[in-house]
């Protein structure tokens with residue numbers, strides 16, 4: 001039984017939970033963070049000195065950082081197949097896209113777009129910065145579209161850890177009120193992700209509690 005500390009509305013918790021769902025693991029998830037609190041206590045900080053979610057406990061092992069957690073779960077409980085391959089070269093290619101997903105795709109959506117649009121009142125919003133962020137993110141979508149091509153998933157025929165790290169961003173991208181350029185390949189990819197039970201259960205989670213007053 002894996003214990004996940006983190007609120008269901010955290011995008012990083014969602015990525016971990018989606019991975020847990022895909023791997024079919026037993027878990028309990030405890031609400032920590034934001035209004036639930038609990039992340040600034042000595043006990044929590046002893047597990048995660050950064051006071052952020054998610055943190056997981058698996059027996060005596062405690063881990064934080066969502067991608068490190070996903071890789072650990074795949075290494076320990078996966079089958080060495082497509083999701084996170086045992087073969088170093090194949091694994092590195094999955095990690096290459098997962099790293100990009102974390103360091104660019106998710107980062108440059110969450111703060112500059114999601115926070116700006118949903119967690120910031122309209123009067124305080126820097127619309128010019130939001131427009132620039134949307135342009136940059138659309139460039140990322142263009143490159144993701146090129147990588148997807150005719151394939152169902154980022155790495156080709158098979159669903160991998162890279163889809164979790166990149167794909168969890170798309171629920172909020174499509175759900176929030178922003179201008180979106182027509183991207184049929186990404187639309188189809190997002191539809192494909194929505195057909196996955198664990199995506200619907202752990203990623204397609206209402207974020208209304210995060211909405212700032214006056215955000216629109």
Ligand SMILES: N[C@@H](CCC(=O)N[C@@H](CS)C(=O)NCC(=O)O)C(=O)O
Nearest residue numbers: 010011012033034052053054065066
């Ligand atoms: N790089 C970390 C980021 C963790 C992070 O920023 N978590 C946010 C939620 S997505 C957090 O803990 N915010 C404070 C809170 O929820 O109270 C990861 O991927 O796990």
